[in-house]
Amino acid sequence: MILYDYILSPDCYKVRLLASFVGAPLELRAVDFHPGGEHRSAPFLRINPAGTIPVLQDSDLILTESASILTYVAAAHGPDWLGDDTPIMRGRVAQWLAFGHRLSASIGKARTHDMLQKPADIDACRKSGVTALRELEAALIEAHLRGDAFLAGHRPTLADIACFPHAMLAPDGGISTDPYPAIRLWTRSLRALPRFIEMPGIHRLHELKPEPTGSSL
Amino acid sequence: MTDPIRDEWYPVALVSQLPQGDRDTLLLGEPIRVTLQDGQPMVTASGRVLRSQARYGHVWTSLGSPTRPLFDIPEADQPGRRLVDVGLVRVKCSPLRAVENFLDIAHFPFVHTDILGAEPHTEVGRYDVAIRDEVDEVWATKVQFYQPQAAKSAAGGITTEYMYRVPAPTVSVLYKTCPPRPGEWDVITLFVQPLTETLCEVWPWMALFDDTTPLTDLIHFQQTIFLQDRSILENQQPSLLPLDPGLEIPTRADLTSVAYRRWLKRRGYTYGAQLVAA
Numbered sequence: 109m110i111l112y113d114y115i116l117s118p119d120c121y122k123v124r125l126l127a128s129f130v131g132a133p134l135e136l137r138a139v140d141f142h143p144g145g146e147h148r149s150a151p152f153l154r155i156n157p158a159g160t161i162p163v164l165q166d167s168d169l170i171l172t173e174s175a176s177i178l179t180y181v182a183a184a185h186g187p188d189w190l191g192d193d194t195p196i197m198r199g200r201v202a203q204w205l206a207f208g209h210r211l212s213a214s215i216g217k218a219r220t221h222d223m224l225q226k227p228a229d230i231d232a233c234r235k236s237g238v239t240a241l242r243e244l245e246a247a248l249i250e251a252h253l254r255g256d257a258f259l260a261g262h263r264p265t266l267a268d269i270a271c272f273p274h275a276m277l278a279p280d281g282g283i284s285t286d287p288y289p290a291i292r293l294w295t296r297s298l299r300a301l302p303r304f305i306e307m308p309g310i311h312r313l314h315e316l317k318p319e320p321t322g323s324s325l
Numbered sequence: 326m327t328d329p330i331r332d333e334w335y336p337v338a339l340v341s342q343l344p345q346g347d348r349d350t351l352l353l354g355e356p357i358r359v360t361l362q363d364g365q366p367m368v369t370a371s372g373r374v375l376r377s378q379a380r381y382g383h384v385w386t387s388l389g390s391p392t393r394p395l396f397d398i399p400e401a402d403q404p405g406r407r408l409v410d411v412g413l414v415r416v417k418c419s420p421l422r423a424v425e426n427f428l429d430i431a432h433f434p435f436v437h438t439d440i441l442g443a444e445p446h447t448e449v450g451r452y453d454v455a456i457r458d459e460v461d462e463v464w465a466t467k468v469q470f471y472q473p474q475a476a477k478s479a480a481g482g483i484t485t486e487y488m489y490r491v492p493a494p495t496v497s498v499l500y501k502t503c504p505p506r507p508g509e510w511d512v513i514t515l516f517v518q519p520l521t522e523t524l525c526e527v528w529p530w531m532a533l534f535d536d537t538t539p540l541t542d543l544i545h546f547q548q549t550i551f552l553q554d555r556s557i558l559e560n561q562q563p564s565l566l567p568l569d570p571g572l573e574i575p576t577r578a579d580l581t582s583v584a585y586r587r588w589l590k591r592r593g594y595t596y597g598a599q600l601v602a603a
Binding site for chain 1: 339341342410411412413414415417436438526539540541542544545548549550551552553555556559
């Protein structure tokens with residue numbers, strides 16, 4: 109599988125993160141999104157006429173939407189990440205995969221505006237970003253009341269991967285995450301998973317010091 | 326009369342991006358426009374044409390009357406080097422904080438984990454720092470640090486040697502062990518455009534000996550490093566860089582920063598700085 113990738117893109121990072129979690133082999137093809145604008149070049153538009161990243165290519169299959177890419181990688185290499193085959197969990201995973209697009213269109217755009225000076229209606233992006241984070245916070249609180257630590261249920265799924273990067277990176281676009289303790293706790297749970305990987309702006313959890321022993325007390 | 330702030334040269338655009346259209350931006354709080362006039366870059370402020378020049382991949386300009394030429398990087402003209410435009414990154418911080426962060430080594434294992442540093446190799450050894458009066462620049466030499474992946478061209482962990490140079494108040498040039506060509510230095514710069522005292526655009530640029538790594542990978546390596554710093558820079562307090570001692574307690578590893586602040590104060594460069602500890 110080839111991923112057309114940009115190291116600073118949260119949507120590309122979702123695919124790298126999932127591939128790491130499930131141990132899927134991923135060949136990265138770096139796209140000069142900034143400053144080169146390679147995603148708008150003729151050769152790239154032949155691969156993805158929408159001119160967006162990420163793009164996943166596996167033999168003849170080309171996928172250009174984050175939700176479809178995540179679904180394909182999970183189905184091929186880590187079906188657990190699709191969630192249980194129950195109507196309610198399937199519904200929740202699909203819901204949050206779609207919600208991920210709202211985060212990209214609000215928080216993601218605010219971020220590339222503030223960081224790389226890409227055009228955006230910054231006030232509108234921040235406003236809808238805050239609205240989305242409040243919905244995410246409320247949903248996570250409800251999940252906790254049900255006894256679930258993750259968005260779609262008792263274990264992590266694509267729902268979490270679809271929403272996690274933008275929720276972490278919101279401050280890059282001038283959107284504070286301070287008011288959202290449930291989001292904070294949830295992002296810690298995800299960062300604590302085995303085979304978690306980082307991207308710039310999303311750091312790993314610091315390893316805890318070993319328990320003090322008798323002689324060092 | 327000379328003005329130590331307005332008379333400096335500042336980077337304001339990538340030469341390679343000028344054909345894409347005019348760039349309206351800020352310099353020291355003043356709106357400026359960078360355009361292409363008969364194939365040459367031109368910078369104006371409220372219709373006034375400013376002095377400008379194209380060098381090191383960027384357009385440099387000054388709001389005042391520069392008394393000295395733009396600093397020299399002789400390596401930029403050395404045959405065989407690849408010149409890499411990394412592109413702008415906007416940061417909500419003092420332009421001087423951005424330069425100071427670039428001069429710091431101690432944060433490598435904690436912020437650039439497994440790339441420029443790794444625990445437990447956290448000690449910054451002794452190094453030499455001097456304000457070279459003959460060129461009026463800050464230099465740090467004999468800086469050594471263990472790095473898991475010092476450059477895109479480095480295959481594994483190596484002890485990297487560095488030299489840091491501050492040739493202008495908002496510019497830092499880093500010379501670094503060059504894995505494919507021992508004896509030469511890779512050159513990595515941070516050109517900082519001060520938009521206001523607490524907002525800047527940073528233009529990293531590189532002149533490397535590396536014939537194998539694809540250009541985009543080189544750009545992404547440098548963007549990765551700088552974007553790991555960005556959120557930390559935006560949260561530093563106080564946002565203006567204190568030039569007087571008292572507010573922050575430096576350690577031995579901070580000698581370059583101490584010299585940089587002293588040098589800024591001596592030159593009267595106070596844009597983005599605070600003089601009395603708050």
